[in-house]
Amino acid sequence: MENLVTHTCKSCGNQFIGMYCNLCGEKVLHASDRSFKRLLSNILITITFADSKFIRTLWLILQNPGFISKEFTEGRRVKYLPPLSLFFVLNLVYFLFPVIQLFNASLNTQLATPLAHFYKGIVISKAVKMDMDLAAFSLVYNLKTVTLAKLLVMVFVVISSLPLNLLYRKRNRYFTDHVGYMVELACFNLFINAIVLSILAAFFGLGKYLDELTLTFIFISTNLYFVVRSSSEFYSEKSWGLAIKSILMVLFLKVSLEIYRSVLFFATIWSL
Numbered sequence: 001m002e003n004l005v006t007h008t009c010k011s012c013g014n015q016f017i018g019m020y021c022n023l024c025g026e027k028v029l030h031a032s033d034r035s036f037k038r039l040l041s042n043i044l045i046t047i048t049f050a051d052s053k054f055i056r057t058l059w060l061i062l063q064n065p066g067f068i069s070k071e072f073t074e075g076r077r078v079k080y081l082p083p084l085s086l087f088f089v090l091n092l093v094y095f096l097f098p099v100i101q102l103f104n105a106s107l108n109t110q111l112a113t114p115l116a117h118f119y120k121g122i123v124i125s126k127a128v129k130m131d132m133d134l135a136a137f138s139l140v141y142n143l144k145t146v147t148l149a150k151l152l153v154m155v156f157v158v159i160s161s162l163p164l165n166l167l168y169r170k171r172n173r174y175f176t177d178h179v180g181y182m183v184e185l186a187c188f189n190l191f192i193n194a195i196v197l198s199i200l201a202a203f204f205g206l207g208k209y210l211d212e213l214t215l216t217f218i219f220i221s222t223n224l225y226f227v228v229r230s231s232s233e234f235y236s237e238k239s240w241g242l243a244i245k246s247i248l249m250v251l252f253l254k255v256s257l258e259i260y261r262s263v264l265f266f267a268t269i270w271s272l
Helices: 036-063 067-073 083-096 116-129 134-161 175-203 212-234 239-271
Strands: 006-008 015-017
Touching: 036 067, 036 083, 036 175, 067 083, 067 175, 067 212, 083 134, 083 175, 116 134, 116 239, 134 175, 134 239, 175 212, 212 239
Parallel strands: none
Antiparallel strands: 006 015
16 A cells, blocks of 8 residues: 555655656655665675676676677667776776876886977976976876876777777767777776786786887787777678778777877876
């Protein structure tokens, strides 16, 4: 009989019959909903449900690149953690210990890029203005750039998605579909080329072997794997088109990473 009682929703003011508001979904609370037993039950459900989705989604990104993007594009989303949510979780984990300079880029990393000669003049000018020597300025710069990189990493995702609008303009994909695809690729890179490599460098003493040339080779190899598999899955690309466009996409990714690092450099300098 209680389900036939008319309630007034505490959130939207709508009058309804039953346990849930038919407009906003707000639940009618009872004393049992505030019990310690219910609290423990909700915590357990939340942890296991989220953890299950997290593991399933990450595993599918690694095992079958492009599948998650295709599922979300075609409206099958309930079983998976949204790639953007997964991206921010992995981003948080990576930036706790950013050993590998992928989306984070220290001053030394920036000064090893093709634009190093141009950057050096800006760095010296800024250090003089702040009345610091290069060592002190480098320390301040690195602390600031880590914070900004957490916020600006989406710049890489958007920039790298732009060429896809040209390569796959006839594939009935929207701009947001390309961005979502690149979010999946960013999750792949954060896990494989940032978190896993950071663990290997920190705990297995492999850091001395991971110079810029080695990291570039790893980046190209792993991304080529992802792009080839995912282009076939998400864009239904085949044969020579798959090979040529995959190579172009990896080159675009490398260029996008350098553009992102340049944006990060100027944002860091401007904010000091």
